Amino acid sequence: MADITTDVLIVGTGPAGSAAAALLATYGVETLVINRYRWLAQTPRAHITNQRTMEVLRDLGREVEDEAYLFAVQQELMGENVFCTSLAGEEIGRMKSWGQHPLSKAEHLLSSPSRMNDLPQTFMEPLLFKTACSRGAQARMSTEYLSHVQDGDGVTTTCRDRLTGQTFTVRSTYLLGADGGNSKVAADLGLPFEGKMGVGGSMNILFKADLSRFVAHRPSVLYWVVQPGADVGGIGMGLVRMVRPWNEWLIVWGYDINQPPPDVDGAFARKVVRDLVGSPDIDPEIRSISTWTVNDMYATRLSQGRVFCLGDAIHRHPPSNGLGSNTSIQDAFNLAWKLAFVLKGHAGADLLESFSQERAPIAKQIVTRANRSIGEFGPIFGALGLLDSIDPVTMQANMDARCDDTAEAEAQRAAIREAIAFKRYEFDAHGVEMNQRYRSGAVAAGGQPEPAFEKDAELHYQPTTWPGARLPHVWLYGADGAKVSTLDLCGHGRFTLLTGIGGRAWAQAAREIAAETGLPLAAEVIGPRCDWQDLGGDWARASEIRDGGALLVRPDHHVAWRAHGPVADAGAALREALNSVLSR
Template sequence: MELNNVKGTRVLIIGAGPAGLTLAIDLARRGVAARIVERGERLFPGSRGKGLQPRTQEVFDDLGVMDAVRAAGGPYPPMMGWEEGRRLGEFEIIVRNEPTPGAPYHDIWMLPQWRTAEILYARLRELGGEVEFGVACTGLTQDADGVTARLTYADGSAENIRATYAVAADGGRSAVRKALGIGMAGESVDPIPRLVADIQLTGLDRDHWHVWQKAKGGSLSLCPLAGTGLFQAMAQYDDVDAVPDLDPEAVRRLIVERTHLTESEVGEVLWASPFRVRAAMAERFREGRVFLVGDAAHTHSPAGGQGLNTSIQDAYNLGWKLGAVLRGGADAALLDTYEEERMPVAAGVLGISTRIHRAGMLGNAQEPRRTAEVHQLGLTYHGAALAVDLRGTATKSALRPGDRAPDAPCTLPDGTPFRLFDAFRGPHVTVLALGGAEPPAPGRASVVAYRVGGPAPDLLDPDGHLRAGYGDRGVFVIRPDGYVGCAADHADRMTGYLTGLGA
């Protein structure tokens, strides 16, 4: 069959979950022609990953969807324990935090996965992109110049298409990963079978996440899904050999049997899925011109709310690098840093999820509490090839290349309020020059530079928040994904670094 390079496809994205949609958005705003295909006939319908961590909220701020995310979701409620129809009392598993100048998004935000996908899809369409539903990737080969993918359509027809790169965002059972022969090493975290479902309920307040820890047959929780009229049911089975029954009537009956709710108070089951908790990571995140993102690369326990967030940040890390190579003229070696940076992060996050899950298996529903370690604001790329410190030791601040670049409230020279996140927002590289240091000479179209203070400032730091985060003097390169890439005393030392980013 003749090869078809539809609309000049440079990147084929396989899978339209949050990771695939995030990547498609990032490529669209960079002017990279991408095609995103999804085996299913519609977006994923369930609430499975319902928590957006602060770092993911920063990503969504940059991608232009945070206003919609805030409007559609809400904060997590406190827990309410139940036993034999009696309230045992309210408790918290989340340590609440206040915003800081450097971290305006400070707590986990609840939004069911299906709604997150809808918002991302709407943003993609605003940028001129589209998802092709009912299209499966049924074959993939590659050579030195590109990838040939076999796409099979719902009507049984098929075609071969050509792309420069392909990205597998097709979930934990990734057909692409298997076709590439990439193994998935991991372990069973908990042998207990579980069921998750979205359901309509009455008879419970929506101000609490309700938990029946000692219910007959296994624990049950009912969490009101912010921004909807639904609850997410999460049931575990004491019998390790149990097979969760997904029939809507069976799910309704399970809730009636394990709670004090009556049949008339348990309404329609909109979606249900079984699972067992496993932690696993792909042996590598790249095979030639094909990359793995999201669940195709790593699967987590839902404890701690790390899986969906790590998936989105995989795509965010890869998107700007593909853009730099395909549009910015960067050397293709830049793409090697995707696996170098994201594999250690995924391994660390898997460890957090597994530790939290196993601590919860001890039977105390109130422990362990979710602290700032799950927010993903402290994840770094220290020691990686793109984390370059060219400063003299005497001028080094606490902020290091490889760290997330903190926000800071500033003002424009005319006094207009302006945050650093306003400066970072967009597909460009940002350079901050502090304490009289000069930014790079103009002429790099994809670099936006700011002088902070000094005789001809672009930004003022009246309350010292920027200096508190970045130090008194120096030049900082902020990557398009909001990480500090390079720090130097003088901009002329970072010319080669900027060139390497395709800037």
């Protein structure tokens, strides 16, 4: 007999594991989350937090979203990516990033009630973990996952208490492996992967120093330093990343993956900092030094039986585009409501198959995008003339040539501008963040064709209510004048039916089904003299249905099914859609 029993056991307290625990606890599911270490993230690894992730925090409660903003660096200070020879040296160019270009900012404001920001993992993880524990999740630190055995009724997991060395067993209905890029759960499960681990090497140097005089006039998250002939990082390009403005920083510099990781001591780290900052007199406080590898690997199946993997366990990639923790938290948002519905008898077990169907393509997409973004630095190096020679003197001369009054230099300057601007596919790829559309058994599209993207799908978010897409955000107004997002009407662990004045039969059918079955299902009517009013006409333009139509929205804000207009028997049509989506 197992020592501990629970509905769901989660291995790992990173962004994926802590988010899953917070969501499941909020949905009233008995959850135990374990961590092999004594505490949470010790370094600010992940940091870019996009709008879709903030919508997940908003769904957990406005108090959770507000606390994230409290500790985050706001979008206005995320600024422009700066390319320079050092922070104190010559600036080569810059690009407006993270929604800072006026046109991009407009798209951000129109697409979501939430704002992207820079929230280091050292703040995000504790916020999610605290939310989970305060809502009923059990947690055990210094507890190591060893193995698991599953059967038709559940999973028996063997763990080790790292303080006492004693082993114990946990019996759970489901097991979640959120144990990172070297996931033992995924390995034990035998999940199939494509790609390669260890395609590059990098080192992190975390330090404190007041660099205000170099950066406060050009606020940014990322400062890219190009120094030909540097003895670390090959071509000589380092990243100075703002952690806290403007006195806490993280340097990222590459090393040859074909050689052993470098032994970086304090003296060497201080030299790297001084070189990249370009100020030999600064005295940085080195906080930590670590090495890591660049990976290019994703799982093509995310589960086996009662065991599911999520987060970095299934998508392993560099930090390009800032997709790591964002995708991990969104994995949890996709899976948690499905587990809750199955455990509470609202859905058939086959619903859980949709997790792989929906999130495996996302894993492939973001791993591919992140690694492609690394390669897209090549045109910048080429335009600067850094690929034409390995001699530092020649490389510097090639860079200096851009300042000449010649036709060749004019062409070089144009090439540099174009190459830097192209990095919007990494630093302002709003479509990558927001355009996720699902195709699975948990979506009933009914043969409705998917709308084509009218703009570049990586750069621009295109809202649609096509089943499988995220519900578009628009502002609605309550009877008291309060402003709410369409996303606020949905989520929170329940299905929501949205309709208009001509769709009261849909709303009545939804209420009857909820009363008969106990299914978490709400109905909202939008129109004049209704609970919610579309005073600006934005919902009429975005909904893609008539006033007598209906949208069925899943707990994760994705449209499950839609009817463009009224039907003869709304109750029968809605029951059929719910039974299909929930594998009932």
